[in-house]
Amino acid sequence: MTAFSALPTTRRFKGISMKLFVSLKVSSRMYLMVALSVLGLLLLSALSLWQMRDSMLEERRDKLRNLVEYAHTQMAYYDAQATAGRLTLQQAQQQAAEALRSVRYDQDEYFWINDMQPAMVMHPIKRELQGKPLAQIKDSDGKALFVEFVRVAQAKGAGFVDYQWPRPGVEAAVPKLSYVMAYQPWGWIVGTGIYIDDVDAAFHRQAMLLGGISAALLVLMLLAGRAICGSIVHTLGGEPAEATAIMGRVASGDLTAQVGNRPAGSLLHSLGGMAQALRELIAQVRDSAVSLAQNAEQIR
Structure with missing residues (x-):
């Protein structure tokens, strides 16, 4: 069907739609317009909310990426010291691990290092994991975290992994996002992660706020529409x-x-x-x- 042959059908549809609209009572037309306005408002609000959430998540991703790239450059620095003969390989690896062990950001966030087995090379909080295999460590959804870290690092060199993990001192698991990067010369993977449940919390707060505003606007528009309808009908x-x-x-x-x-x-x-x-x-x-x-x- 060509664009020209579709024109009569489109015009008929518009004509039928207009007749149906005109045949409605004033109150029905007004309520229809209110409903369409509220629907449009809700769609715009939902779009704004998702954009806000995506923006917050992208900000966290950029932060994690920059932090891990910093840790990666630290490893490269100590590796260069070993290559230059100033340190042995063992000394370079030990000093790199200790340098990252002491780094903190956002008060209590940290870096860890594991190898490709995976086994723990350095963890600043859980020192008891040093040298221990990590393949059996899983989150509340059954995801083998460190196996996934290795898979992403080997496949892409670096990448994000999301999972569920409890905050310190809390039993309930919440969403967490980590970024890992392989340091191929040593067969290490350095990573760090941050909790992102606050993103969802902010999203829900804004959703509740916009929902309340939309409900208030709906009531006001209905009251205004009813008053306008009554005025029109009374005048006519x-x-x-x-x-x-x-x-x-x-x-x-x-x-x-x-x-x-x-x-x-x-x-x-x-x-x-x-x-x-x-x-x-x-x-x-x-x-x-x-x-x-x-x-x-x-x-x-």
Whole structure:
């Protein structure tokens, strides 16, 4: 089907849609417009929320990436010292691990180092893991964390891994995001991670706030719409379609159209008064014509 052949169908659809809209009562039209406005507001709010969440997560990703790149340069520095003969390989690795062991950011966040087995090379908090195999360590969802770290590092050289892990002193697991990078000359993987449950918490807070604002706007729009509808109907004396039909009959000369009781000052009330006045005028003209005809007969 070409674009030109589709035009009649589109026009018919628009025509049918317009007829359906016009056939609705004023109140129905107003409520429909309110519903569409609120729906649009909710869609925009949802889009803004997701963009906010993505922006916060991207900020965390950039932070982790920069931190691990710093740790990677530290390893490269000590490796260069060993290559230059200033340190043995064992000394270089030990000093690199100790240098990263002492680094903290965000008060209590840290770096760890594991190898490709995976086994722990350095962990500043859990020293008991030193040299221990890590393949069996899993999160609350059953994800083998360090196996995943090795997989990502071997496949991409560096990358993100998300998992569930409890905060210190808390049993419940929360979302955590780590970034790992391989240092190939030593077969090491350095990584660090941060909890991201605050991102979801901020998302939910904003969602609740926007939900409350949307609900308040909905109530205000409904109240305003109801007041506007009442004003329109009161001014017309009825629904626009009804007023149009009665006015059309009167305009075509049908003065028998019954207006009924309408609010004083409304259009239909005035139209009813006009129709009644016209009926009385026509009756007077008819009576005058009959009287003139009778007088003419008498003169003859």
